[in-house]
Amino acid sequence: MVRRKEAPSAESGQKDYRINSGLARGLAVLKAFGPDNRPIGNAEIAARVDLPKATVSRLTFTLTELGYLDHDEETGRYSLGPAVLTLGYDVMAQMEIRDIARPYMQELAEYADASVYLGTPSGSEIIYVEACRTPASMAIRLGVGSRIPMISTGMGRAFLAALPEAEREAHMASIASQFGDDWPQVEARARAAIAHADAHGYALSDGDWIAEANSAGAVIRRRDGYPVYAVNVGGLRSIITTERLEQDLAPRLVAVARKIEHIARGML
CATH class of the missing domain: 1.10.10.10 (Winged helix-like DNA-binding domain superfamily/Winged helix DNA-binding domain)
Structure with a gap:
């Protein structure tokens, strides 16, 4: 199992002598x-x-x-x-899951006239490693390599919901320091989305990160149930409404996640 650790800030208070x-x-x-x-x-x-x-x-x-x-x-x-x-080419080239996920992502993107992304966690963020988009979704200019916040996006909230409780709370505590006095409101919305993910298998972001955009996210798990990737579907709120997400696109996204998960189980 690959172990990932959240990168310290440039002026981190950690004094580990091994860090250059x-x-x-x-x-x-x-x-x-x-x-x-x-x-x-x-x-x-x-x-x-x-x-x-x-x-x-x-x-x-x-x-x-x-x-x-x-x-x-x-x-x-x-x-x-x-x-x-x-720096990233070799890693990206080794991610066979991108090849597995792409046709299912593209099919959903075309059906929804939206953006569909595959991401993997990095500290308190999610990094996009694959992107499938349609012309209508290009208004939000994000692509492979983009970083999105874990706490306020559908993909990030789905990942938090799927973590073991102790690990999730450690993430939440780390993220809290980034928001100061705004944290109680940010936390309340995130925890509501996490509870929704526990109940329905997907998490929502209703303009919480980009005010003009909505998204839903679902995780892709290893055999032991631990989340390693996530997928989302989203776009401008005028096209990707919350109602459309809940009644149609989010359930389809969960189905896409399960298909990718099933095929990729040998490499996760």
Whole structure:
């Protein structure tokens, strides 16, 4: 079984001598870029990763020299470089589950005129590893490699619901620190969705992450019942209404998850 651990922040209070702080900071800089890879400068990067600007300047220079960042000399801004692709290519190539899931995901995407994603957990987020979309769903620009919050999305809530209770509560406690005074409201909505997932097999997000969008999520489990992947279906609320999710699309999504799960059992 592969063990995954939530990555510490760039300035984590953990003092484990085995952690190379320079490497951790460099990876934090790479994670500072959003799915759209919008060019950003050292000051914005420093604010996102909570590091001094001078430290970030050294890191971005090094990452540029290695090809992981591109630097626009006119604007002074950085964007992810082509070498970043090499970090994830081998892992993505080994994910045979993507090939198994894709036809079922695409069929649902075309039926729903929506986006259908396959994701895997990473700390307090879910990373998309496969995407099937239709033209109507392109208004929300997310694709493979995008990270979404676990606490406020249908996919993330379904994953939390499927975890053993102790592990779920540990995740919740870790996520709570990110929201401050807003946590009680965020937690209440998440726990309601988790309870719904326990009862119905899927979790909903009714504009909780992106105000204009709805989604439903369901998990794909190992033989021992532990969730390892999740799928979702979603899109603009004008097309993917909560009623349509509950009465039609979410049950279809659960069926898709079970099909993928059944075929992929040998590799999970």
